[in-house]
Amino acid sequence: MKTNPNTVCDLSTGECGPSDEEAIQRLDFSPQTSKLTLHYVTDPICSHCWALEPVLNRFQLQYGHHFEFNVVMGGLLPSWNGFGDRANGIRQPSDVAGHWREVGEHSRMPIDGSLWLDHPIQSSFPPSRVFKIIQQNHPGKEREYLRKTRERLFAFNENIAEEAAMIRLVDEIGLNGRDLVAQAAEESAQTLLEEDFALAARLGVRGFPTIVMMNEDRQGVKIVGAQPLETYVKGLESVLNKPVIPAEVPAxxxxxxxxxxxxxxxxxxxxxxxxxxxxxxxxxxxxxxxxxxxxxxxxxxx
Structure with a gap:
């Protein structure tokens, strides 16, 4: 029995005739893009993280389609018992006020800081645990909570580690503040927080802010401190091994x-x-x- 040749009409010429293509071909229509994970290691009371907000906003809006954004709590202040930051001359709560003012003046992200003189935060762990509970149970809302927390702390000088303040902030993002803050006081919330600390350690993080961008082969870059936008773009291109085109900034x-x-x-x-x-x-x-x-x-x- 004679087999008829595979004939097709060529889209470019309009001519019809035998085709040299295989009759059955395997195709892959999956997007040919590689997406990486960006780990942002931070803390609610990290002043340099607040200073990074303008650049981080733009980086996420213009380049966020290239990565999954994961916020990792770092545990800046367990308590004042034995705590000290020699590099910044901090040995007690009142020492933080001057350091924060310097960061605010340099970055022009407003920081009051006078609460460290008369109403100091005793630990950054309580708001960090609230963050983890929201992240676990209401994905997407934790970023809103973290932003509101920082606004109230840095610009408006509120002690965001107090129970009443945490309840109010959670209520303001449309969740049940009393219930979530109660959950954040349970041992399971501390376990979630310690899992973040362990991840930060595996990523080699020693200070905040630190951003680690990692591809699926677990190769990546670590960027320490609040850096210019160009630094994060170069880091992204390094991990993707190709130039990246930014999206338009939104109106x-x-x-x-x-x-x-x-x-x-x-x-x-x-x-x-x-x-x-x-x-x-x-x-x-x-x-x-x-x-x-x-x-x-x-x-x-x-």
Whole structure:
């Protein structure tokens, strides 16, 4: 029996004739992109992490499609019993105030810090445990909680490790604060926190903020401290072994949800503005929403 040749009509020429392609071919339509994991090792009371927010915002919005973002609690302050930070001259709570003011002035992310003089935080573990409980039970909401916690602590000088403050902050993100804070006091919450500490140790983290980007072959880069945007982009390209194209930055009207504040430095970094351009830019971009432009510690915020 004679087999008919496999004939096709060529899309480019319009001619029909025998094809030299196999009749059955295996295809793979899965996206040909590699996605890595970004571990952000931090702590709710880390001042340099607050200083990193403007750059981290932009990095996530423009390059976040390349990685899964995982926040890891690092355990900055277990208690003041035996704690000391010789590099920054910190031996007692009151020593933190001056250090925080310096970080705020240098970064222009507002930091009050006077609570360390009269109402100091005794441990960063309680809000860290609340973070872990939210992360476990309400994925996605933990980032909102962490952001609100930092705003209240750094810009508005609240002791965010007190039970009443933690309950209120959890309530504000639409969850049951009393229940979640009670869960965070259980031994299982401390176990979750210690799992993060173990991960941070395996990643070789010795300070905050630290970002570790790792591919599926467990090869990666570690970036220590609050660095410029270009440093994180270079790190990402190094792990992916290719150039990356940034997404467009969102319009301010899309980025500003109203759930969180935005401070002048964050707006300037996102939109490449000078400090003296920020207020007019906000008024123009949010003209239909009548934004309430306020100031704290000499910095604009909405």
């Amino acid at each position: 301010l009207s899309d980025w500003f949800s109203g759930k969180e504040h935005l401070f002048s430095k964050e707006i300037e970094v996102m939109y490449d503005l000078r400090p003296d351009q920020a207020e007019a830019f906000v008024a123009e971009q949010l003209s239909g929403r009548s934004p309430r432009i306020r100031h704290v510690l000499g910095e604009l915020y909405i």
